Amino acid sequence: MNPPIRVVCGSCLRSVEIGSREGSAPGGGLCPFCGEPVDSESPGTVSRARMDEETARGGEASPSSWAGMWSRGSLGSLGRFQLRERLGDGGFGEVYLAFDPRLDRDVAIKVLKQANPTERVMERFFREARAAARLDHPNIVAVHDAGFDNGRCWVSFHLVSGRPLNWYRDHHRLDPPTAARILRELTDAVDHAHRQGVIHRDLKPSNVLIDDLGRPRLIDFGLSRRSDVESSLTRDGAIVGTPAYMSPEQAIGQSRLVDERSDVFSLGVMFFEMLCGQRPYPASGSGNYSEIATGRKSSAKSRAPSVRALNPAVPSALDRICQRAIAQDPADRYPSARALADDLDAWLFDHRKATRPRGRALAMVAAGLLACLVLGTGLHAAYSRGDRRPTTKAEDGGGTGPAAIKALLEASSPSDEVPTAAGPAPPAKPKAAIPSARFVGSTHSGKFHLPTCSSVTQITDGNLIAIESPEDAAARNLKPCGICKPLSSNRGKKS
Template sequence: MSSPVRVVCRGCLRSVEIGAGDDLDVEPSGECPFCGQPLDSRSPATGSTADGDGADDSNERNGVSSHSTSDWVTTWSRGSLGSLGRFQLRERLGDGGFGEVFLAYDPRLDRDVALKVLRLANPSERVMERFFREARAAARLDHPNIVAVHDAGFDKGRCWVAYHHVSGRPLWWCRDHHPFDPAAAARILRELADAVDHAHQLGVLHRDIKPANILIDDHGRPRLIDFGLARRSDLDSSLTHDGAIVGTPAYMSPEQALGLSRQVDERSDVFSLGVIFFEILAGRRPGLSATLATPNATSLDGQKPNRADRTSPLAINPAVPPALNRICMRAMADKPDERYPTARALADDLDAWLHKQVGRKRGGAAKKAVIATGLVLLSLASVASGWMLANLRPWGAATRGASPEISRLLSPSTDDDGREIPTSTPTQAPSPTSREPHASTVALGDSRFVGNLRKKRYHLATCDDVKAMAGANIYRLKDLAEAVELGLKPCDHCQPDSQPVPQSKE
């Protein structure tokens, strides 16, 4: 009992799962539940796009008999995605001249893969070598911005390569629907340049870098795919010869466009990155591709590619920073010697620009934080000063009318003998006229007794201790009863409590 087969209706292009027998040639029955058209289509898929080895491919196609057409091809031509080897084909993701890409399920490893299938059935050895060259080139690479290869093989007359499935959109789609700001464009190209440099370090030249071969995943990270035209520097391949133009014209370097394949090196990939950078900065490509100026030329020296007048991305989009404009134009220089020598140098310049932008943002945020803190502190100080002015009385008002003890506490400090303690580190000795007046200069009137509230004692007005007291410490007592009421003790020298109390006159 086989698993259900997903059939694509040729009328509405919707997919429908139907039961399938053990024989793959069992015709799907019934009608499409969406549009009502029969699910079975007798019109087989015709034709295929020839690759670079056209003569070999045509001979191979002519030699394919009806018996050599595999059961999978028969099922596929009827509209069912069917299966290939162990893979269950679920959805067609893309279609190219050399092959097609399907979303497929790998039951052995229980995961989805992007399965690239060679369009030509039962290919020649040369075609197979070209197809599997992509798998071998990509399998050497291990980078987060390069889609990994899981497996490759040949089943039922078909060559296939299983890639890691990336959920995302091509760069050209993102460019058209969600234009990139300069910082996002610089980040994307920096990551791509880092990935290309990784490939170059392992001797792999991509030679076909273009937006269609770059996926932007769900996290906004660019992923480089399709190493079908890649060349390994450690192999002397005869698949590409001088004069053969390999790549996509709009993104070719001049040496590629002139067919000088032996002069193609890392700087050719840098040129393609520059064109992509121009495109995502300005929103369009810089101009027409280069064409051969002198046929059968053997060197780029003296050649002048026929290009449309090239402008800069800054001239098209004024929001492009001048630094990014210079980086883009250097990467796109016609002469290889005027470009970045490596993709690493391009990535380093972009990385330096991005770090500078981050520093500016942090500096601006810190400056704003300092200003905001200063404003808050200034407001608090204003509120505090206003409260103090509104709630605190002047010093004289605070001491005026206070009790003698409070007045004494608020008065300048004095020593045990009643003399004022000088303030710390005076600038100059006080003049005699500025000192506190002593009791000898203070009018005591007819008071017989004088109190010292600080020392809790009272004296006779004629006592020598009174003469040494500071005027601020003198308290004139009405009589001894007031001294007792204030809790003052008699002086040991003059003994005021032993003095006779004057008799009142009757």
């Protein structure tokens, strides 16, 4: 029996196995999904025989010929994956948009360029999959699967719809709070990796995707190292990383000294670039690592550059955070990504608290206006109900209506008050109540006043007493009013 050959139908782009029965031609057959003829040698497909032939012929020296077959129409298949679009190209591998028919979802698949790699190359390639598979964080792109098919190593990742941080930075306005928020989320992801024993060693904007919600997503752990595993893949003297973002200890090849603080340095460089659009330590474009290392070692005692010198709008607190992160001496940097995240958290909290009073004041004004509106509506409704009360004949002209009763009460003493159905009558005026009194006292407030004092109108009938003289007031333990000053007025009258 011939082994099955998996190809991609040129009509529906589904993965199809052909040639699984004895005597069936590998180049013919019908697609079980759409019923169209399937030709394993059509431009939209790549057969297993052709892949094996290309792998054997190309070897390590010609990765482009194998990838070149994928540039015509649909990009063919690798294992069970249907390759549909090329997303990126690196020095070690290429990334494609692919469809996984087994789980019915799109994925990002990274394929090693080198065909039939050696054991050491395979170990380095799959180290990324094993390192990323240990991590479970919303800001780290998850690994789905890894394998080896047709002489090619591959790793499939969760597909993120987004753009690299360097593109996002050039096309969006990143004010200091936004840059601090992005770096804080990214730092939290790096701290999670460190706590799982994974050091990234290649943090740079192209390895950070900003998704459709504006969240940073960390990718590419190809140069990562597990701190809990002794590895011979990277020896002292070997320089790994990207020159513009690598730490000084990485630049001089001291791989044994690379730890969490090296990733902190790379985070600081990205933060500096987000805040002012330039890097703090411009690296040589020629990739001469010795020049970079020499230049940095000669200025090891110099102070880290300031962001505010290039962008005065950056708050001084963020400038200090950035300077500490990009310190050239590891001892002067943050000891961990968590310490950097804590300082960013504190600044973001203070920033939100400083901008909160303005919104709170507007909310209080709106609440006050609403309360006034509700109160006014209630008062209007109450008075409207009173105005619509039906009038009686007595109210129109009789001598016993409310208006007549009100006039009678105003002219009478408190003892002459008459209760009515319309409610209690207003309090009688003190001068009408005690016409011959020289002073008026209040048992509640403990003071006495002239009858013309404005405070007298606020004294209730039960607390109102007539005072004939200051001596009478003293005998009742009443003190003179501070407004009308009854004693000074009394002396004036005597003189």
